[in-house]
Amino acid sequence: MRAEIENLCEKLHYRFKNPELLEDALSHRSFRGNKNNERLEYLGDAVLNFVIAAALFRQNIKAREGELSRLRANLVRGETLTDLAKEFDLGKYLRLGAGELKTGGAQRKSILADGMEAVVGAIYLDGGFQACEACILSWYAHRLENVETIPDLKDPKTRLQEYLQAKKLALPVYTILALEGPAHQQSFKVECQLHGLPNKAIGIGSSRRRAEQKAAEKILAELESTYKI
Numbered sequence: 341m342r343a344e345i346e347n348l349c350e351k352l353h354y355r356f357k358n359p360e361l362l363e364d365a366l367s368h369r370s371f372r373g374n375k376n377n378e379r380l381e382y383l384g385d386a387v388l389n390f391v392i393a394a395a396l397f398r399q400n401i402k403a404r405e406g407e408l409s410r411l412r413a414n415l416v417r418g419e420t421l422t423d424l425a426k427e428f429d430l431g432k433y434l435r436l437g438a439g440e441l442k443t444g445g446a447q448r449k450s451i452l453a454d455g456m457e458a459v460v461g462a463i464y465l466d467g468g469f470q471a472c473e474a475c476i477l478s479w480y481a482h483r484l485e486n487v488e489t490i491p492d493l494k495d496p497k498t499r500l501q502e503y504l505q506a507k508k509l510a511l512p513v514y515t516i517l518a519l520e521g522p523a524h525q526q527s528f529k530v531e532c533q534l535h536g537l538p539n540k541a542i543g544i545g546s547s548r549r550r551a552e553q554k555a556a557e558k559i560l561a562e563l564e565s566t567y568k569i
Contacts (some may be wrong), residue, residue, distance in 0.1 A: 344433060350430045354463055354475050361466050362503040363435070365458035368451060370437030377458035382527050382544045384461030385554075386414055387469070391476045395484055410488055413495065415480065418557045421453035424479060430455050450541065496557035500532075503563065510535040512559065514552045517542065529553050539563065 345362060349355050356362050361380075368380070369376040392415050396408050414420065425431065431446035434455055445451050464472040477484070494502075504511055518529040528548045532555035533540040539562050543554030 348428065348430075348433050352459070352463075352475065353478060354467070354471070356462070356466050361462040362459070365462035366430075366433050366439060367435045367457060368437065369443070370440040371435040372447070375524065377455065378544055379527075380458035380461035381454045381464075382457075382461070382546070383464060384459065385416075385481055385544075385550075386471055386546055387464050388457060388476060391473050395477060395480070396487070399484060399487075409550070415483060415487070417496070418449060418453040418554075418561055421456045421481070422449045422561075424493050425452035425456040425488040427479075430457075430459070449565065453557075453561075467538035483535050496553050496560055499562055500556045503560070505535070508539070512556065514555065516548065516551075530554055532559050534559065537563075 345356075348362070357360055364375060365377050365380045365384075367376050369378060389412065393408070393412050396403070396415075400408060400411070401484065430452055431527070434446050434451065436445045436451075440446075440448075440451070455523075460472065460476065463475055472522050500510060512532050512534050515531045516528060517531050518527075519559075520527045525546075527544060528551040529542060529544050530548065530551035531540060531542050532552065539559050541555045541558035541562065543551040543558065544555070545551035545554055
């Protein structure tokens, strides 16, 4: 195992039996075309959502479904994942193509958040659900302890729509690029594109809605970085 990978494993508090899984999780599509971290990102997203949902369910016994959903959305959204990735200095270990390296991709919020989800997916495949759950709960311990009721947390699609409407710009267009897997375990790949702006992003999720939300969140992160929204 390479020294830098060992160093990351220490930060994650998890040692991989198959280090190649972690290397795959750290490989952005700009670095490795076919074998990149997008599939692991999809898997990690699903595992993370379940673990956090279950933790909130156990912790907030009187909370209703809507409140639990908002709390979960806050804990698994891109901004939170980016913060988590920065705590592990994940950008230092990401494998990016020359173009992404030149433009600061190692610190781009969407790339960091996707990388964090891919790491979750890699741990799940390497050590199983219990090991992965233990890691997630350890990483999220202080966030779960300090979680607060959020009365109105708008989802990324809504926030993006409101931003574009305020700027009198056309609404985004969502296009399904790919639909893979059997009916009970489908993976949606959706592109979000803006008219009048160069921004576009791809989201992958277990439903069309989830994939659209992820794509919208990436666009929001880009707009925040470029236009300081």
